[in-house]
Amino acid sequence: MNEWIATLGGRQEAEDRVEFDPASQESPAPARQALEATVMTPLAHLGVLDVTGHDAEKFLQGQTSAQVTLADGEFAPLTCFCTPKGRMLANAQLWRVAPERYRLMMHRSLVGPLTDHLKKFAAFYKVELEARDDLVLLGLIGREASALAEVRFDVIPPKPWHQAGNGEIQVLAHPGPRPRLLACLPAEKATEAWQRLAEHATPVGNAVWRLHDIQAGLAWLDASQRDAYLPQMINWEALGGISFKKGCYTGQEVVARAHFRGQVKKRLVRAQLDGSLLPELGSTIHDAEDKSFGEVLAAELDAYGEAEVLAVMSTKEPTPPLRVAGQKLKLLKLPYPLERLDPEALAAK
CATH class of the missing domain: 2.40.30.110 (Aminomethyltransferase beta-barrel domains)
Structure with a gap:
């Protein structure tokens, strides 16, 4: 899935970690570059799961902490999936690509386990689950991130936790100490998009994006942390990741009791x-x-x-x-x- 990264000078240091060599020995550390200029990074640690079909909204409404109707093509809420005991199997961002297609972004190590978990319930609905290994996630950080996205992806950059774009390319905004945008696009378009962005942004490893998540107080669980925490233990309700106004979903009773x-x-x-x-x-x-x-x-x-x-x-x-x-x-x-x-x-x- 990440073969294109190597062709552009990146190194896959681990399954979820990518690095780029500095332009020169005098180049500042990648994290500092994000403070002083605009950087871009392949978000190799994140993965995508699509839920499609006539019953997609109804199916997700019974499984996730989000009020699914809020994912309307503009707002892209945080959400999580829990066990009956309220422990998180995955936390994710949810957005709608089309009326019967919803997209979930989470740590890539959780895409497979969550798919297997949801399949147990999907059999009762007209839905399909698809791990989207054919999609690429790119991150832009810095003062020119919005201008770059507007020119390169032909979108008006959205507010944090909102989306813009179309059925092929979506751009989402995340909070952080510097402006941050995430682009989701087909893998076959990744190389061209990267080369065009590189005219005005410096390639860096995805550790920089992960640092900005830390500084934003935003934790993305991985497979080693699955089934270990209530959503509130990672401040998910303080980030807008839990709707206390929706109906039942798996784990809802425990999550609500812990809150109230x-x-x-x-x-x-x-x-x-x-x-x-x-x-x-x-x-x-x-x-x-x-x-x-x-x-x-x-x-x-x-x-x-x-x-x-x-x-x-x-x-x-x-x-x-x-x-x-x-x-x-x-x-x-x-x-x-x-x-x-x-x-x-x-x-x-």
């Missing part, structure tokens, strides 16, 4: 480490008494070579200092309030 009774004992936090060692995902965070206080969900190096992380931590007051992987951990402020954000209100903005 205030029973969430863990929360997603942003943090910075005092070194450049990236902890492995799942690394335990300890306090001064060596008590386990949480685990790392995501980690990347920032523009200054220091590790930034997202972690799920206990809401109890820890005994400082906190440490992970032999480094001190300093909590940072989230870019959004920890309070419920109804997607219905977000769609109306």
